Amino acid sequence: MDFALTGEQEALRDTAAKYLADDRGAGDGRPWTEVDDLGWLDAELGTVELALLAEQLGWARSPSPWWATVGLAGPALRAAGRPVAAPATLAWAWENGPDTLAEAVAAARRPTVTDPAATGARSSTGTDSAAAAVPSSTGDVGRGGTPSTHTPGVGCAVAADGTLTGRAIRVPHAVDAVDLVVAASGPYGVELRLVDASAVRVTPAGAGGQALDPSRPVSTVELTGVPSTLLVAADAAADVLALTRRRAGALLAAEAVGVAARALARAGGYAATRTQFGAPIGANQAVAHPLAECYGQVETARSLAYRAAWTVDAEPGRVADQAVLTASVAAREAALSACEAAIQTYGGSGFTWEQPLHHWYRRAWWLATFDGTVADVRAELAGLLLDD
Template identity: 40%
Template sequence: MDFALTDEERDLSAAAARLLADRYPVERVAALADADGVDPDTWPHLRRQGWCDPDLGMVEKGLLAQEGGYALAATPWWSTVGLAHPIHRAAGRELTPDPLTVAWQDDPAGGGCHAVRQGGRWRLTGLRALVTDATSATALVVAAGTDAGLALFAVASPADGLTVEPQPTLDRLRGAARLRFADTPGELLVAPDSAGRILAQARRHAGTLLACEAVGVARRALELARRHAGDRVQFGRPIGAYQAVAHRLADSYVTLELATSLALRACWLAGADDTEPAEVAHAHAEAVVAGRQAAVRACEDALQVTGGLGATWEYPLHWWYRRALWLDSFDTPTGGHLATLADHLLAGRPEPARPTA
């Protein structure tokens, strides 16, 4: 079996890299982060280049996510394609290229979201917190409780009774918001009998793409460190010539290569038709754990290599480190993914031999 990328996949990745390099030079990344972190001007370019094409395979989406992490693209692409599109597809809806997002997390301060049917229409009341890219979305998928259980609803944005309050997070380039619903109209997308399962599948789909994004973050951080190690001269030699620096970069590179392979494997299995669900879940957990570790390690190693320069506000490394920490904390904790891996490994473990008398 050939696990190499096809020519078409390489062309897609290269085209995405060129577009994002043009749209997101380091100076613009810093300017966006110092402002509101929102860049609506790039969205039409992504649409024209096919980033929202409903026929994109999972590997293709993973490659785009890698380039998005490398460039720190400040767009709602992940929320749209990673989170919302799987739910719309499961609900039998047409996949539109408009910015979308999904709201399912309760507010840490308390309070969920509930929906009631009034006069043939659904009305939502309550809170949803830490909704990524909610300030950019033109429509939302909202998880809300009903008398029959959790259901998924389509809500326009803006809408009557909907308030979007930006929530500051560590990552200034992936905005989040608290949503307040006050008798807000919504349309039922997925009924309670399957809403929980479909939401879980969408979150796993999005998490696999975040593992790919983490690979891009790690690659950019390692590149910054390698460039500095080659340019910075100490005692008449580039600091990269010293083992303490070279070995740190080499270890970071090995971690990155493992994460890259596991992320693409998870994408490939998720897009295959004949894969067992348990195998997909196992590959997803592997990819997320490896991607998070690679991104955080690459950024922290880069901070060590760049020294005092890397810790300054003007040096761009901290923007990628912020994204790495956001990725490390989003949704299911790493411990939960490790538990999934342990369950998978122990499930195939043979029973120990019984001692004979």
């Protein structure tokens, strides 16, 4: 079996590296149309190819909403037969509902919930374009299953006319999004619905420059009677959300590898050129050994991230879940370790905003805490392994 990248994959990676070679940070002015022109939104790209792009975006600490578009919103849009073109994101965490993607998947797998008679029948015209997939109030369960009386733990409700009301939290790149995919509670369970982002109220977190990573903004999104279009009905929403979680996690693992590799490269270059007492500081074991250990972590994380990306497409389900969780732990820890070792190599100067390393450290912490901590991921992985 050949584990090497193909020529096309190497070309895609190298082209991305050249395109992102100039550091622009949070002020990156690259237009979104260039992402489309480069082919980074093509439906033909598998998760491995997307992971190669994510790694380069992590190396550059790009503020592009590409990951949110292809990783979070992309699976639902493609499941509905819609192109992934404009910047988009997913709202799944709610003030009074699921807090993580894992909880959103679990909520979508629970038996259905709302009594249609209590809310009235939803129109099969207007905002609900997928009329064949929308159940009626006459007892026809359509594609969504059998209605019952209550949906616990879902923080956004679909009204009879297809409008949405709820308050989503920690929505990545909502400030950049044109389209918003929402996991909402319909009469037959959790549905995935499309909303025009201009119709919602977006409040960025960390106002006043206190965001954990300004280049990866998260926001609170308020929906009050916002029109929506059905993308994925209740019977398929859980599977699409599960795929979303795997793909988003695999891409973030690859991005974390890019962050780690960049920090390690900066530290290695500095250790080789910065001299003290007539010799490079890298000649000292106290400097060289931590960087060598980080190198091992980064290469291990890269291997696991590539494997996770491959399993998302080749072996979906439990195997992919384990692979993605394993890669997430290794890559998140590698990114933090590499950034901290690099900061130490620079004599601690990376703790200030003026030092570029600080920005990569912020991204590493964002990655380490996205949708749960490393400890949470370890606990879930342990549960999967012990169940085998």
